[in-house]
Amino acid sequence: MEDNFQSAYQEEQExxxxxxxxxxxxxxxxxxxPVYTGNDYTEQILEASREQRRGNLAKxxxxxxxxxxxxxxxxxxxxxxxxxGKIGVDHEQVSDRPLVIDWRxxxxxxxxxxxxxxxxxxxxxxxxxxxxxxxxxRNVVIRKRILERVADTFDRESDGPAVSDEFLVYxxxxxxxxRLRDIVSTIQEEQDRIxxxxxxxxxxxxxxAGSGKTTVALHRLAFLLYxxxxxxxxxxxxxxxxxxxxxxxxxxxxxxxxxxxxxxSTFADWAAEMLGLELTQGDAxxxxxxxxxxxxGMPEITEQTPGRFKGSTVLMGIIEEAVRRLESSSVPEGDxxxxxxxVLPRRTILRWHNEEYAPYPPAKRKERVMAxxxxxxxxxxxxxxxxxxxxxxxxxxxxxxxxxxxxxxxYDPLTIYKQIFRAVKTPADWPAEAPEAIxxxxxxxxxxxxxxxxxxxxxxxxxxxxxxxLNGEEGAQKFxxxxxDEAQDFSPFQIAVLDLxxxxxxxxxxxxxxQGIHAYKGVHDWSEMQSLFAPEHTSYHxxxxxxxxxxxxxxxxxxxxxxxxxxxxxxxxxFRSGSPVRLIEYGESREADIRSALADLSGRDYxxxxxxxxxxxxxxxxxxxxxxxxxxxxxxxxxxxxYQGGLSVLPLYLSKGLEFDAAIVADADLDAYGETAWDAKLxxxxxxxxxxxxxxxxxxxxxxxxxxxxKGGETAKGWPAVHSAAKAE
Ligand SMILES: Nc1ncnc2c1ncn2[C@@H]1O[C@H](COP(=O)(O)OP(=O)(O)OP(=O)(O)O)[C@@H](O)[C@H]1O
Numbered sequence: 001m002e003d004n005f006q007s008a009y010q011e012e013q014e015x016x017x018x019x020x021x022x023x024x025x026x027x028x029x030x031x032x033x034p035v036y037t038g039n040d041y042t043e044q045i046l047e048a049s050r051e052q053r054r055g056n057l058a059k060x061x062x063x064x065x066x067x068x069x070x071x072x073x074x075x076x077x078x079x080x081x082x083x084x085g086k087i088g089v090d091h092e093q094v095s096d097r098p099l100v101i102d103w104r105x106x107x108x109x110x111x112x113x114x115x116x117x118x119x120x121x122x123x124x125x126x127x128x129x130x131x132x133x134x135x136x137x138r139n140v141v142i143r144k145r146i147l148e149r150v151a152d153t154f155d156r157e158s159d160g161p162a163v164s165d166e167f168l169v170y171x172x173x174x175x176x177x178x179r180l181r182d183i184v185s186t187i188q189e190e191q192d193r194i195x196x197x198x199x200x201x202x203x204x205x206x207x208x209a210g211s212g213k214t215t216v217a218l219h220r221l222a223f224l225l226y227x228x229x230x231x232x233x234x235x236x237x238x239x240x241x242x243x244x245x246x247x248x249x250x251x252x253x254x255x256x257x258x259x260x261x262x263x264x265s266t267f268a269d270w271a272a273e274m275l276g277l278e279l280t281q282g283d284a285x286x287x288x289x290x291x292x293x294x295x296x297g298m299p300e301i302t303e304q305t306p307g308r309f310k311g312s313t314v315l316m317g318i319i320e321e322a323v324r325r326l327e328s329s330s331v332p333e334g335d336x337x338x339x340x341x342x343v344l345p346r347r348t349i350l351r352w353h354n355e356e357y358a359p360y361p362p363a364k365r366k367e368r369v370m371a372x373x374x375x376x377x378x379x380x381x382x383x384x385x386x387x388x389x390x391x392x393x394x395x396x397x398x399x400x401x402x403x404x405x406x407x408x409x410x411y412d413p414l415t416i417y418k419q420i421f422r423a424v425k426t427p428a429d430w431p432a433e434a435p436e437a438i439x440x441x442x443x444x445x446x447x448x449x450x451x452x453x454x455x456x457x458x459x460x461x462x463x464x465x466x467x468x469x470l471n472g473e474e475g476a477q478k479f480x481x482x483x484x485d486e487a488q489d490f491s492p493f494q495i496a497v498l499d500l501x502x503x504x505x506x507x508x509x510x511x512x513x514x515q516g517i518h519a520y521k522g523v524h525d526w527s528e529m530q531s532l533f534a535p536e537h538t539s540y541h542x543x544x545x546x547x548x549x550x551x552x553x554x555x556x557x558x559x560x561x562x563x564x565x566x567x568x569x570x571x572x573x574x575f576r577s578g579s580p581v582r583l584i585e586y587g588e589s590r591e592a593d594i595r596s597a598l599a600d601l602s603g604r605d606y607x608x609x610x611x612x613x614x615x616x617x618x619x620x621x622x623x624x625x626x627x628x629x630x631x632x633x634x635x636x637x638x639x640x641x642x643y644q645g646g647l648s649v650l651p652l653y654l655s656k657g658l659e660f661d662a663a664i665v666a667d668a669d670l671d672a673y674g675e676t677a678w679d680a681k682l683x684x685x686x687x688x689x690x691x692x693x694x695x696x697x698x699x700x701x702x703x704x705x706x707x708x709x710x711k712g713g714e715t716a717k718g719w720p721a722v723h724s725a726a727k728a729e
Contacts, residue, residue: 009150012068012140016147019064019083022099026092027057056087056258063142064089065100066185069111070136074120079135084108086184087258103184104226110134112192116154139167139185169576172547172691178608178645179252183215194541195220199228199481200504202538204526206513208571209557209688210548213510214250214657217483220508222257224481232480238263239483240270244641246485246657267494271460274477275413275467309442310458311491311522313532318437319462322420323469327362332407336373338397342380344373361472363411370405377401413466417459421446461493468500478503486657487511487529489522496532505537514567515685517653517678546571546688548659550578553694557687559709564680581687582695583668583702583710590667590697591625597664597695598626598647606661606693608645612652612686614672622666623649652686663690668706669698680705 036047065085072079088102101108106125114121114134122131135156141149151167168186194216197203207213224232241247247264331353336344352372357365377397384390479502488511516522530538546554554573561567586593601609613619623635636650665686673679
């Protein structure tokens with residue numbers, strides 16, 4: 001065994017030397033070619049390509065590849081060792097064998113999809129299915145040109161037929177810093193299927209916490225850019241994430257994968273920009289704290305809850321009808337008379353509006369009709385009998401044209417939206433049926449909110465839809481692909497509107513219903529989103545393996561899911577064992593115990609440790625106390641745009657999407673969390689943030705689902721006892 005390992009290591013060292021020599025040689029040649037700065041277009045293109053190769057080789061020369069797959073194609077007669085890296089590069093001296101194969105290339109898919117066994121394996125190439133035998137799957141870790149590790153996960157010659165998780169477990173055991181990383185060397189089969197799925201489908205992915213949803217979505221973007229080079233551009237792709245700090249947290253992955261320029265935004269920021277509206281950060285924070293800071297937990301959610309109703313496609317229908325009515329009654333009453341003696345009959349204007357300009361959306365149609373009226377006035381002016389009459393008519397004409405234009409409805413989304421909600425007062429004047437379909441509670445709350453001039457996040461999809469109906473395709477900026485992370489917090493209306501802004505229903509929609517803590521606005525079931533698309537345009541995938549946390553943490557979180565959320569979307573852990581989850585009852589002082597827990601965990605070899613609280617107010621108070629004892633500690637509130645890592649204090653609801661080497665959940669008791677499924681979901685989110693250590697501190701009165709989940713875990717009363725136990729380990 002040791003000998004095998006030695007010879008494998010030596011073999012890889014030799015191959016690495018050869019590869020590095022070739023990369024250095026290519027780079028030196030490129031560097032010695034003078035940079036072209038002239039005006040010849042063809043030369044400029046060649047220079048751009050050289051520039052890209054220079055950049056690629058400079059990256060490759062540090063870590064040229066991460067994997068090797070030995071494959072013998074049926075009928076090919078030769079077993080080839082394929083080296084797989086982040087960027088492909090040809091061997092300039094050996095024409096039929098690339099030096100490094102891009103991980104996104106068809107043949108590289110075998111590296112991920114092959115799960116072991118002696119049977120033939122296959123992959124899809126542009127020429128058709130290619131079948132053959134896999135002999136070896138090997139991971140190699142190269143850092144700064146040094147071969148650090150060689151790990152075989154499959155060897156046809158050895159006994160074990162399945163691909164082993166050993167290398168994956170080694171990778172997962174590493175500590176994390178303040179940024180999400182790429183996973184090209186260990187993408188798993190279920191993840192690979194999503195990454196390589198065809199472009200023009202709305203992929204809906206339910207993935208348990210830590211199943212790699214965010215990571216997979218980012219790799220998928222890199223794949224689409226590679227596979228559909230001719231059809232997609234990075235600038236026309238967008239990622240929607242829950243907040244700006246989260247965008248910062250994921251911001252390293254795409255550059256690591258060699259991808260730049262992809263748009264990244266929150267839905268609110270993007271929509272507000274499209275609409276030319278100012279949304280203050282305060283609005284979003286206010287909504288959050290309204291739900292999460294409310295004493296006694298979350299108000300009851302029904303289909304009449306404004307966020308849920310405004311996110312439904314029922315409102316979409318109401319808006320469509322309202323805009324249709326508005327448009328059909330938009331041409332002002334009466335003929336147009338620019339001055340006495342000249343008449344443009346209304347029926348002519350109606351003909352222009354309803355027939356000649358029918359293909360245009362309302363706002364454009366109005367513009368065209370008004371331009372036509374202007375031209376008509378100019379023609380009429382030419383008939384003026386004298387210079388004085390011309391002057392007089394011109395003056396009147398300008399005034400009346402302006403007045404006539406003002407009689408048209410104001411094609412402004414917010415005005416129309418307000419009209420829809422106000423209409424119930426004057427049902428005779430304005431869409432008679434529409435308001436009846438809006439539940440009274442929603443009408444009341446929205447009216448008073450709009451009266452105050454506030455536009456909430458939940459108003460943005462309806463406003464965007466009105467904007468789209470008024471301005472049509474022409475005004476729409478179409479994306480090649482849209483990624484929606486934390487999609488359980490999106491509404492069907494939001495997705496339906498976004499579908500108008502993307503080509504070919506090309507979506508990656510990822511989320512976890514068990515983490516749906518924003519239930520006042522999101523979906524309760526993925527079918528709410530699936531039903532927006534024709535069956536041939538959508539596909540559903542489930543990710544069930546969780547890679548983030550140790551088995552102990554996943555088992556504990558699964559316990560919360562079964563006993564508290566009553567969900568069967570349980571996570572399957574990778575076999576990575578760590579310390580037991582600890583439930584620690586406060587001793588004499590809550591603050592002192594939290595401080596000791598933080599001191600203990602931060603004294604270990606962890607890079608990120610978080611204290612998670614129930615509310616922002618709790619986090620602020622704790623932070624105040626803790627910052628006197630810990631130098632480099634950060635408070636994360638809704639306004640933070642950069643995630644710094646290290647020690648953090650934050651309310652649990654803001655921890656979504658993030659992860660920490662160790663997490664301390666403060667006040668995991670009935671004073672802070674109730675017995676409802678929603679409380680359990682909140683705690684589920686918190687507990688699944690931890691990679692290696694999870695400690696829950698409480699006052700002794702635990703919700704039933706935590707008591708249930710804790711069976712088999714480690715519990716202790718009073719901090720010092722556990723502290724010394726931890727020290728004794
Ligand atoms: N195939 C893999 N190999 C190595 N690490 C992986 C793999 N898949 C996921 N991970 C790691 O698991 C962690 C969780 O990934 P990610 O944040 O993308 O999951 P998620 O499903 O979006 O989580 P959540 O819903 O809980 O926010 C990350 O640290 C990621 O690097």
